[in-house]
Amino acid sequence: MTTLKQRLAAGERLLGGLLRLPSETLVEMAGVAGLDFVVLDCEHGPADLVPLQQHVVAAQAHGLGVLVRVGAAEPALVLRVLDLGADGVIVPHVDTPEQARAVVAAAHYPPLGERGFATYSRAGRFGARGVAEHLERSAETTLVVPMIETPEACAAAPEILAVPGVDAVLVGPADLSVAMGLTTGAADPRVREAMAQVVAAAGRAAKPMVSIVGSVEQAGTAPPGAVIYNLAHVLLHTLRDLASAR
Secondary structure, eight states: OOOHHHHHHTTOOEEEEEEOSSOHHHHHHHHHHTOSEEEEEOSSSOOOHHHHHHHHHHHHHTTOEEEEEOOTTOHHHHHHHHHTTOSEEEESOOOSHHHHHHHHHHHSOTTTOOOOOOSSSTTTGGGTSOHHHHHHHHHHHOEEEEEEOSHHHHHTHHHHHTSTTOOOEEEOHHHHHHHTTOSSGGGSHHHHHHHHHHHHHHHHHTOOEEEEESSHHHHHTSOSEEEEEEHHHHHHHHHHHHHTOO
């Protein structure tokens, strides 16, 4: 079976949805609708591990890949969400290659990283996988996506992308805008210029981008890689349209 990581590395355009717990029904709807993956947001939402596992199970039952956005500098949470069977992690506020290396270390087993090893987790099929098989499967599956959210991180994008084990990068336009002292988000030309700097660095490194968007139109203009629909934005916009029909 081709993994989410392999599909992204092969240049496939992947479509996903960003949601927060509890949203099991939205997870199932994303699978029924034909999306490729979901992102469970534990940075700006609950990070309770029991419901998180239930969402991972629901996603995988519908053939969806699962990425989890953890908080900044949370290696213990990275370990736990990967043990629950997530395909990878998105890690916010990575400003330097040193921080990117720390993210890789938390997500991967030795020799690439220093993640604590166990086969009796859900990811190890509760002990049904042997050591060698679990190591091989984890290496094939585990996606590591640092988020670039400051001007300093944009400038360091080539070095961050060059860190072994970094599979793609995601620019957080809202945080980037605020870090630049702006309130206009991705629409501001200065923010778009900084984001373009990262896209160019990814192109030179032959690494895909991961982009958060709010519409099909925005998805159509996103750089090569994966696209994440912000489902809160999409649903609020849809509900407002429905409420306007009076």
